[in-house]
Amino acid sequence: MKVVDSGYKIDLHIHSVYSRSKDRGKVAFNTIDNIGVLAEKLNANGVQMCAITDHDAFGFDMYKALKTYENDVQCSVIKVFPGIEFTVEFMGEDGPTVLHVIAVFNDEDEAKVAKIADCLLDNKGKTAYDKNEAFSEEKFLSILRSIDLDTVLIVHQKSSLTSSHPYKNDAKTVGEEKFQEFVYTDYFEAFEFKNRKNEVFNKNFLNAQDLTEDIRFITGSDCHDWQHYPKETEKDNTDFVYTYVKCLPCFRGLVMAITDHRRIKTVNSFFNPTETYTKNLQITIDGEAYEIPLSRGINVIIGDNSIGKSLLLHKLTEFRKRKDNLLGSRVVQGYEKYLKKHKIEIDTIIPPAEVFAFDMQGEIRDKFEQEKIKSDDFLKRYYPAPIKPGAYREKIQRKLKVIFDYLEEKYSIEIMESQLGRFKVIDEVIKKAESITFVGSVTKNNKRVAGYQSISEDLDSIVEQIDTLRNNNWIDQDDKNQLEYIIEQLDGMSMRYEKKKRRAERENTKIALFQDAVSKFKQKYKSSVSDTQKKLSTYNENIDSAAEAIADIIKRRQKLEMPDFAIEKETVQIQTERVHDYEFNSRLGITEIDEDYVKNLFEAELNKGKKTILELSQEELAKRLSYYNGTPADALEELKNRIQARMDDDLANKFTITQAGNDRTQELSSGFNSQIYFDILSYETSHDGTYLIDQPEDNISQKAIREYLLDRFKVMGENRQVIIVTHNPQFIVNLDVDNVIFIGKEKDRIFIQSGALEYKDANYNILDIISNHIEGGLDTLRRRWKRYEKNASV
Amino acid sequence: MKRMLQFKKTDAGYACFENNENVFEISKSNLQFDVKAFYKAFYSEDKDFEDIEIENCIPDDKNAKHIYECIIQLMTKINEKLVELPDYSADEQNENDISEEE
Numbered sequence: 001m002k003v004v005d006s007g008y009k010i011d012l013h014i015h016s017v018y019s020r021s022k023d024r025g026k027v028a029f030n031t032i033d034n035i036g037v038l039a040e041k042l043n044a045n046g047v048q049m050c051a052i053t054d055h056d057a058f059g060f061d062m063y064k065a066l067k068t069y070e071n072d073v074q075c076s077v078i079k080v081f082p083g084i085e086f087t088v089e090f091m092g093e094d095g096p097t098v099l100h101v102i103a104v105f106n107d108e109d110e111a112k113v114a115k116i117a118d119c120l121l122d123n124k125g126k127t128a129y130d131k132n133e134a135f136s137e138e139k140f141l142s143i144l145r146s147i148d149l150d151t152v153l154i155v156h157q158k159s160s161l162t163s164s165h166p167y168k169n170d171a172k173t174v175g176e177e178k179f180q181e182f183v184y185t186d187y188f189e190a191f192e193f194k195n196r197k198n199e200v201f202n203k204n205f206l207n208a209q210d211l212t213e214d215i216r217f218i219t220g221s222d223c224h225d226w227q228h229y230p231k232e233t234e235k236d237n238t239d240f241v242y243t244y245v246k247c248l249p250c251f252r253g254l255v256m257a258i259t260d261h262r263r264i265k266t267v268n269s270f271f272n273p274t275e276t277y278t279k280n281l282q283i284t285i286d287g288e289a290y291e292i293p294l295s296r297g298i299n300v301i302i303g304d305n306s307i308g309k310s311l312l313l314h315k316l317t318e319f320r321k322r323k324d325n326l327l328g329s330r331v332v333q334g335y336e337k338y339l340k341k342h343k344i345e346i347d348t349i350i351p352p353a354e355v356f357a358f359d360m361q362g363e364i365r366d367k368f369e370q371e372k373i374k375s376d377d378f379l380k381r382y383y384p385a386p387i388k389p390g391a392y393r394e395k396i397q398r399k400l401k402v403i404f405d406y407l408e409e410k411y412s413i414e415i416m417e418s419q420l421g422r423f424k425v426i427d428e429v430i431k432k433a434e435s436i437t438f439v440g441s442v443t444k445n446n447k448r449v450a451g452y453q454s455i456s457e458d459l460d461s462i463v464e465q466i467d468t469l470r471n472n473n474w475i476d477q478d479d480k481n482q483l484e485y486i487i488e489q490l491d492g493m494s495m496r497y498e499k500k501k502r503r504a505e506r507e508n509t510k511i512a513l514f515q516d517a518v519s520k521f522k523q524k525y526k527s528s529v530s531d532t533q534k535k536l537s538t539y540n541e542n543i544d545s546a547a548e549a550i551a552d553i554i555k556r557r558q559k560l561e562m563p564d565f566a567i568e569k570e571t572v573q574i575q576t577e578r579v580h581d582y583e584f585n586s587r588l589g590i591t592e593i594d595e596d597y598v599k600n601l602f603e604a605e606l607n608k609g610k611k612t613i614l615e616l617s618q619e620e621l622a623k624r625l626s627y628y629n630g631t632p633a634d635a636l637e638e639l640k641n642r643i644q645a646r647m648d649d650d651l652a653n654k655f656t657i658t659q660a661g662n663d664r665t666q667e668l669s670s671g672f673n674s675q676i677y678f679d680i681l682s683y684e685t686s687h688d689g690t691y692l693i694d695q696p697e698d699n700i701s702q703k704a705i706r707e708y709l710l711d712r713f714k715v716m717g718e719n720r721q722v723i724i725v726t727h728n729p730q731f732i733v734n735l736d737v738d739n740v741i742f743i744g745k746e747k748d749r750i751f752i753q754s755g756a757l758e759y760k761d762a763n764y765n766i767l768d769i770i771s772n773h774i775e776g777g778l779d780t781l782r783r784r785w786k787r788y789e790k791n792a793s794v
Numbered sequence: 795m796k797r798m799l800q801f802k803k804t805d806a807g808y809a810c811f812e813n814n815e816n817v818f819e820i821s822k823s824n825l826q827f828d829v830k831a832f833y834k835a836f837y838s839e840d841k842d843f844e845d846i847e848i849e850n851c852i853p854d855d856k857n858a859k860h861i862y863e864c865i866i867q868l869m870t871k872i873n874e875k876l877v878e879l880p881d882y883s884a885d886e887q888n889e890n891d892i893s894e895e896e
Contacts, residue, residue, distance in 0.1 A: 417833065424824070425860060550875075
């Protein structure tokens with residue numbers, strides 16, 4: 001097994017009869033003869049890695065008896081480690097304190113394992129306690145040295161770390177200062193707990209103390225009676241929860257897992273089991289076939305420059321970047337030539353449907369430095385469908401029409417008033433002359449024609465909209481029928497108004513003919529009467545005309561009702577799609593329509609003044625309209641156009657990104673773009689497939705990689721398969737990748753070696769490969785050497 | 795409320811006074827009747843024009859008589875026209891009636 005494809009259930013705290021010196025009768029059943037009972041219980045509980053850790057004792061025969069089940073395909077157990085639960089006296093703040101420390105040893109050197117028990121005894125063959133039934137810290141360390149095996153130390157912790165009254169022998173009994181020393185010197189690889197309820201308290205403690213990276217918790221059954229496994233004894237009512245670790249089933253794997261909190265969980269959720277992933281790479285090099293297993297999580301491809309790492313990603317994806325013009329045909333030709341030269345055949349293809357995304361070399365840098373991501377196809381798919389503003393627009397337009405109709409009529413009356421003329425008052429002599437006066441004229445009513453036409457057109461437009469709605473596939477048949485009925489009614493109504501319009505037009509034609517006839521008759525009459533009669537006739541006509549004009553103004557003014565801006569308040573719908581902690585919104589430019597919105601539409605176009613738009617005359621409007629140099633007569637039309645444009649803008653669909661309620665759309669640039677990009681990539685689970693990326697470290701500071709990017713990739717690795725080409729040791733060691741694929745060259749021959757970080761076989765060791773071939777890899781390993789092997793010299 | 799005005803002679807001509815304020819005047823030099831000024835004085839904005847009485851305070855001035863009569867004549871005509879002109883609702887009702895008949 002080279003890569004991990006699931007977490008392993010562990011229990012590293014089981015007692016056998018070898019604990020009888022401390023536990024007496026409690027462990028009486030746990031003899032070598034009953035090891036089958038334990039194996040059966042472990043199998044029933046699906047435990048895969050375990051250790052018998054007796055109090056200050058080690059039974060090699062017991063260990064070996066359980067270890068035989070490693071090879072039993074019927075048993076879940078695949079790895080048994082040797083171990084001891086040491087009773088160690090530490091010097092605490094309030095004096096000596098005894099803690100129980102579980103030591104789990106490397107099982108590779110069986111000769112040394114066989115001698116573990118001897119290291120615990122003194123010259124007289126008794127347990128080498130140098131304190132009262134306990135080892136001093138110095139003695140404990142000297143025993144570990146004499147055992148001379150790589151060791152994992154886990155301190156037993158019965159109560160939670162938040163408990164103000166720790167149990168006897170709990171780590172916290174040493175006092176705060178010593179406890180801090182344990183934590184910051186990584187004295188213990190992990191703290192053990194058993195009760196499920198303590199998990200929450202422990203997590204809270206880590207969060208509150210900001211110790212998540214410094215303390216790992218695992219669970220152990222502390223079983224003393226195998227008949228009742230995983231209970232401690234028959235009477236044990238603890239709600240026990242198992243720990244899963246993500247590692248290869250070997251000691252190196254255990255160490256890797258137990259020293260990284262991300263590799264330890266109480267639910268087996270290290271990988272996404274439903275995610276489509278590529279199981280292996282089939283590659284033939286110079287006749288030698290390689291089947292390179294891939295992890296469901298993070299796979300890194302490493303190797304010297306120009307060895308063919310990028311080529312591998314492009315070939316796996318069938319050079320798909322050619323389509324986006326990101327990969328030139330000359331480069332592709334170069335790749336093909338290289339493959340031919342080295343007799344490499346890459347038989348695995350990741351179909352487009354199984355590729356979540358592929359960022360080739362330099363593509364990420366572009367996304368960081370330019371603002372391509374604003375229009376990136378990647379973001380587009382997260383926005384919900386655009387909001388249809390039709391209903392909101394209709395509501396506002398209705399109110400605007402009322403206001404504009406009012407203003408038009410008001411200004412029309414103002415013009416009529418201004419056009420009231422003058423005439424000369426005649427004297428007594430002329431008044432006595434006899435004449436014919438032409439009074440009671442009729443005028444055309446063009447407004448009525450326009451009014452009917454507008455109603456008819458509006459009705460036709462509504463019919464069109466309803467017809468579109470009726471043809472929507474999602475509408476129910478009953479509603480479709482209803483809409484058909486409404487269309488019929490509206491069509492009928494529209495026809496009625498069309499008729500009215502035609503009748504009003506005919507009326508106007510008649511009036512025009514009549515006016516023409518009267519005018520001709522007047523001219524004929526005036527040419528046949530005296531000047532005195534003409535003056536009288538004109539005077540009477542003037543009086544009549546003035547009276548008619550004033551009466552008309554009065555009538556129209558009486559009809560003119562000042563509207564208000566009131567409109568029923570309505571919240572404008574926002575559609576949101578949540579991805580990670582971002583909200584992708586489809587929204588309009590406004591969040592609600594109400595009286596203030598309508599009022600503001602006008603006020604935004606006017607310079608400051610006391611009067612509202614409704615109180616302004618046409619002249620005043622022309623002066624108040626900001627940046628307007630046209631005539632008063634055109635001012636209203638200009639205002640209409642401006643308001644329409646503003647409203648169009650307000651009602652246009654906008655795509656925004658918010659995070660915790662704050663609009664981040666404007667921040668979509670450089671660094672923030674990439675942050676959103678990787679956040680979404682990491683937490684996105686709705687789109688299936690493998691993520692491939694070539695050198696994510698390009699142009700990103702080591703600090704940004706350490707503090708931000710690695711974390712995103714860790715999350716990503718839990719959600720999907722990731723294949724990374726990298727030269728950066730941080731991406732390998734600190735990211736704690738699941739699989740390393742090394743492409744090397746020896747005597748001009750390409751070869752491939754791969755496996756999890758902890759993997760080693762007779763031919764190679766992945767950690768060695770990293771330290772030898774990755775610039776800075778050795779330093780990174782040294783800085784973190786403890787997590788791999790306590791006694792190893794890297 | 796009834797508005798009471800007085801028609802009087804002024805230095806420039808003849809004028810209507812309302813609460814001793816000259817609201818409308820015709821110059822004796824050209825006898826031009828300014829319809830807009832007349833409208834402003836008696837009918838504009840929210841002025842009450844339903845019941846206006848103008849008292850001729852210079853009945854013996856023959857020159858003023860025809861001016862006074864012109865004002866009264868115009869007011870009377872306006873009242874007649876207001877009765878004659880159909881208002882909006884009546885207009886619409888009329889249209890609907892025609893439509894129904896069809």
